[in-house]
Amino acid sequence: MINPQWLRTFATLAELGSFTRTADRLDLTQAAVSQHVQQLERRLGPLLIRRPRHAEVTPAGRALLDYCRELDQAERRLHGRLADDDATHGEISLISPGSVGLALYPVLLALQAEHRGLRVRHRFAPDREVLEAVLDNRYELGLTSVRPDDPRLAAAPFSEEPLELVVPASVRVEGWCDLQRLGFIDHPNGPSMANRLLRQAFPGNPGVRSLPVHGFSNQISLILEPVARGFGFTVIPRYARQAFARPEAIAVVETTSPVVDTLWLIHRSEWPLSACAQLAMRRMRDASRPEPTVAKTKPSRSKAVACKTVRRPR
The missing domain is CATH 3.40.190.10 (Periplasmic binding protein-like II)
Structure with a gap:
């Protein structure tokens, strides 16, 4: 790594064009200024053409000046990042x-x-x-x-973040057998979420694994697409349901004991x-996301485990 003091000396000399004025500004001797430049030239080649009244920068010297400016900018960015006083950058x-x-x-x-x-x-x-x-x-x-x-x-x-039981908009859920007829749209967290919510909504039910599975997606934004097309129901967090692009195609089944x-x-x-x-x-x-307009339906208050006690969707 190049000595930072040598770089400061060179950049100041290139700006002022004089060894004397450079020494005065940096509080150095002229011999020290010359020594710093000589150290750089040993490593990088000729950087200055020494004239009687001023020093002229060579192409290699201009490249070194660009490097000095880049280091200066990087240092300012570092100080700005450490100071962290600008929330907009x-x-x-x-x-x-x-x-x-x-x-x-x-x-x-x-x-x-x-x-x-x-x-x-x-x-x-x-x-x-x-x-x-x-x-x-x-x-x-x-x-x-x-x-x-x-x-x-x-x-x-x-x-x-409440969990929600989401069904096609055209479906009315009266009991467990309606879910059996619909079938489950699965996702990576589907069984655990569904069991937690359905345990509250339909006490005594035999569990989500007893239901037919009519689809699966591991993309959070696509889980409701088969529901909207009438292929089944699912249980999903409210934020995911709110982000669905076609809220008119789905309905949320209200439950008396929410899982949050x-x-x-x-x-x-x-x-x-x-x-x-x-x-x-x-x-x-x-930030408050407006609640998309979405149909809501209520399940039957009965446990509705036996299919014969449940009316078909209207």
Whole structure:
């Protein structure tokens, strides 16, 4: 690595064109200025043509001046990043479950549109990967449905995310047998989510694994597409349902005992958040997504395990 003092001496000499004035500005002797230039020229070749009244920079010297400017700019960027006093320039990095991510990603893009100095990096991931990514400093902010117990992570409640039973808009669910006729649209978290919600909505039911499976998707934004086409029902977080592009094609079955997960906003606790992250947090908390118009239907109050006691969908 080139000695930074030699570079400062050379850049000042190129600016002033005089060994004497360079020595005065840098509080050095003329001999020290000459020595610094000689050290550089031993490594890089001729940098100056020494004239009686001024020094002229060679092409190699101009290349070195470009290098000095690049170093100066990099140093200013480093100081700016460490000072972190500008919330409108820098990177916003968020890792979250796909459902809430569908709601938040447009919010962050709107923030980037307001401040073009921002860059948004967002990844959808399950809870375990969220925790690991924030701990490893690969993402500054994370959202998870599991409150971490690691002291290296700070966690605060961010929002609540209810699970919803979603069916085709034309279907009325009166009991368990209506779900049997519909069939289940599965997804990676489908069985666990469905069992948690259906246990409350239809007490005594034989479980989601007793239902026929009429489809599967691991893309959070596509899980409701087969439901909208009438191929079956599913259980999905509300944020994912709200982001669906055709709300008129689906219906939410209201339940008397909702199942609600708390989402936790996490970050490393050992150092302060960047100004960009703080701005993003405020915008995400303040953002309110309007509830899309969606049909709602209520299940029968009976346990409705026996199919013969249930009316067919109207």
